Amino acid sequence: MKYFFLAYAIVIVLFVGLMPIRGAKRADTPLRLFPDMDDQDKLKAQKPDSFFADDVGSRLPVTGTHPLGFQSDGKTELGGIPEYEFGGGTGYYYTGGIDDYYSNGMPEELDLNEGNVNAFLNRGKEMYFVNCMPCHGVSGDGQGITASFGVPGIANLALENFGTAAYPDGRMFDVISNGKGNMGGYKHNLSVRDRWAVVAYVRAIQFARKAPLSDPSIKAAFEAHQASNPVQAQ
Numbered sequence: 180m181k182y183f184f185l186a187y188a189i190v191i192v193l194f195v196g197l198m199p200i201r202g203a204k205r206a207d208t209p210l211r212l213f214p215d216m217d218d219q220d221k222l223k224a225q226k227p228d229s230f231f232a233d234d235v236g237s238r239l240p241v242t243g244t245h246p247l248g249f250q251s252d253g254k255t256e257l258g259g260i261p262e263y264e265f266g267g268g269t270g271y272y273y274t275g276g277i278d279d280y281y282s283n284g285m286p287e288e289l290d291l292n293e294g295n296v297n298a299f300l301n302r303g304k305e306m307y308f309v310n311c312m313p314c315h316g317v318s319g320d321g322q323g324i325t326a327s328f329g330v331p332g333i334a335n336l337a338l339e340n341f342g343t344a345a346y347p348d349g350r351m352f353d354v355i356s357n358g359k360g361n362m363g364g365y366k367h368n369l370s371v372r373d374r375w376a377v378v379a380y381v382r383a384i385q386f387a388r389k390a391p392l393s394d395p396s397i398k399a400a401f402e403a404h405q406a407s408n409p410v411q412a413q
Contacts, residue, residue, distance in 0.1 A: 281347040281348075303376030319335070319337050332360050
């Protein structure tokens with residue numbers, strides 16, 4: 180057994196001796212068991228790049244690329260919802276709170292009416308499916324794709340403790356903005372209006388879970404959903 184440990188020690192010494200010292204300058208590429216993401220397929224700003232014929236790494240945007248919120252007709256709205264607000268203000272619209280308390284209801288700044296409320300909810304649905312559905316699931320029950328990987332602490336928005344009485348709209352807006360627990364904040368991803376649109380859509384799916392199918396509006400929405408999403412034969 181002692182020869183085994185002796186041989187093992189010799190192998191370790193040779194291995195360490197042949198390994199290059201981190202930070203040492205060598206002509207060849209060093210062998211690193213733990214590269215720690217030192218080499219990445221990216222190009223830093225203002226750095227040259229021989230991949231391009233002019234050796235210039237900084238490139239102009241692809242033809243036809245537009246900045247976020249830009250529209251060729253000059254409007255600043257998409258589906259009736261402005262795309263340029265990301266926060267920085269005070270008051271209920273920007274924080275979800277009034278006098279240090281969370282409140283319920285959509286802010287007056289949204290200027291919602293019968294003519295644009297459907298577009299507002301559709302926008303909320305779109306943003307929910309892009310940013311929230313992977314964790315919270317299609318119906319908000321917390322059974323999104325990440326749940327199948329064992330991600331803990333995903334809120335089940337269908338529970339009563341996430342209803343308006345226990346969990347005001349302003350509090351939900353604040354959590355979407357700044358995050359909570361394992362959930363990061365989305366204030367840099369979603370505009371202020373988009374965050375309120377997500378809150379409105381979550382309230383809509385919460386209401387839909389409780390509303391009876393005999394309700395004419397719910398029945399009409401259900402039939403429309405079924406017509407647009409027919410069951411596929413297996």
